[in-house]
Amino acid sequence: MSEIKKIGIMTGGGDCCGLNAVIRAVVYTAINKYGLECVGIKNCYRGLYLGESQMVPLTIDTVDEIIGDGGTILYNSNKDNLFKYPRRDKNGIVRDKDGKPIYDDVSHVAVENIKKAGIDALVIVGGDGTLTSGRDYSRMGIRVMGVPKTIDNDLNSTDQTFGFDTAINRNVEAVDCLKTTGRSHHRVMVFEVMGRDAGHIALHTGIASGADAIIIPEIPYDIVKIKDRVKKALLSDKKYSIVVVAEGAPAPDGKAVTAITQDFSPDGVKLGGIGKLLATTIENMLNSERDENGYAISEDILDVECRASALSHVQRGGMTSASDRVLCTRYGSAAIDLLMAGNEKHMVALRDNEMVAVPLEVVIPSNDIHGNFKPVDPNGELVKIAKNMDICFGD
Ligand code: F6P
Numbered sequence: 001m002s003e004i005k006k007i008g009i010m011t012g013g014g015d016c017c018g019l020n021a022v023i024r025a026v027v028y029t030a031i032n033k034y035g036l037e038c039v040g041i042k043n044c045y046r047g048l049y050l051g052e053s054q055m056v057p058l059t060i061d062t063v064d065e066i067i068g069d070g071g072t073i074l075y076n077s078n079k080d081n082l083f084k085y086p087r088r089d090k091n092g093i094v095r096d097k098d099g100k101p102i103y104d105d106v107s108h109v110a111v112e113n114i115k116k117a118g119i120d121a122l123v124i125v126g127g128d129g130t131l132t133s134g135r136d137y138s139r140m141g142i143r144v145m146g147v148p149k150t151i152d153n154d155l156n157s158t159d160q161t162f163g164f165d166t167a168i169n170r171n172v173e174a175v176d177c178l179k180t181t182g183r184s185h186h187r188v189m190v191f192e193v194m195g196r197d198a199g200h201i202a203l204h205t206g207i208a209s210g211a212d213a214i215i216i217p218e219i220p221y222d223i224v225k226i227k228d229r230v231k232k233a234l235l236s237d238k239k240y241s242i243v244v245v246a247e248g249a250p251a252p253d254g255k256a257v258t259a260i261t262q263d264f265s266p267d268g269v270k271l272g273g274i275g276k277l278l279a280t281t282i283e284n285m286l287n288s289e290r291d292e293n294g295y296a297i298s299e300d301i302l303d304v305e306c307r308a309s310a311l312s313h314v315q316r317g318g319m320t321s322a323s324d325r326v327l328c329t330r331y332g333s334a335a336i337d338l339l340m341a342g343n344e345k346h347m348v349a350l351r352d353n354e355m356v357a358v359p360l361e362v363v364i365p366s367n368d369i370h371g372n373f374k375p376v377d378p379n380g381e382l383v384k385i386a387k388n389m390d391i392c393f394g395d
Helices: 019-033 045-050 107-116 128-139 164-185 200-208 223-235 274-287 312-316 322-340 381-388
Strands: 006-011 037-041 055-058 121-126 143-148 188-193 213-215 241-246 258-261 269-271 306-310 345-351 354-359
Touching (some): 006 019, 019 037, 045 107, 107 128, 121 322, 128 143, 164 188, 164 200, 164 306, 164 312, 188 200, 188 274, 200 213, 200 241, 223 241, 223 274, 274 306
Parallel strands (some): 006 037, 121 143, 143 345, 188 306
Antiparallel strands (some): 258 269, 345 354
């Protein structure tokens, strides 16, 4: 007989489509198959710190209708690392004399609240940051089953993360829209997509939408080569061009393009703006290469016009794709099966189309959360296929 009678479920890090489908599968499997009690912990680790007020019972009725809904009924937080928690008083964050925040390790409060609530195991859905804390709680004696999450699909420990497929579908639909308007005006449409460190979203979006160029952080690019490929498209019968760029790709001079910096975010800076910068750069380059008539490209395109678009967080919201719903149901259900089979310090992973348990100590071996990072392979099959399709990476 398992000692696990009651489980707590929480979602951490940035949201993405599919979290609710995971919660639903966890609750269904836990209740129907194993007769467990389920508690949702709101706001991830902050919920564990605050205790009872953040805990809600989860039943089949609570989760039955949420399979397709984006977001998470339990809310996300990516700023509440209880092992390094910013101290607060009535004025907000407490700072030292140099203006730096003062941090405390308050992880023991979470452990006390888990015990007080009678929770025997935690199912923690999150990315590397969230799972690093999960690993650390497992070191403190808490049973933990992690579920990997990131829209960027850049985790080495699992073959595919959920939310990625939904984002690609949303992006491809958007590029299909950009194509009709771009075609009408013979324009260059630059489309910026998410992907902080890795270009998987850009690569898949670009291939699936028949782009002319894809720019990703993993492949250094020469802007002249991108410009030449765009020009080739403008001179072809279609007379417009699509460029897909990952937000994490640097500017042509190698510098990161950031939108905002943020206190207490694990990422520190928020990316955004590379699409606009590239659109202006490519437009200026092409318009400076005129023929004797003063035409930038042809009689159809006297002056090149580039426009930049980005769906930004739209990629993370809305309804979840069918494929992600299936993947999430597999992740959530397997998380409980593997936990009940005795994997108590593990993460569920998709490996060769099977759901398996991987020790958290293997997934997150050190405090370098990028140890689990899976970039696009510049020499991999997908990049080669994209090149066969005459997609230019600027290399
Ligand atoms: O890591 C996932 C991700 O969606 C990145 O692609 C993006 O840079 C970042 O999160 C955005 O974070 P936030 O929601 O905090 O703006």
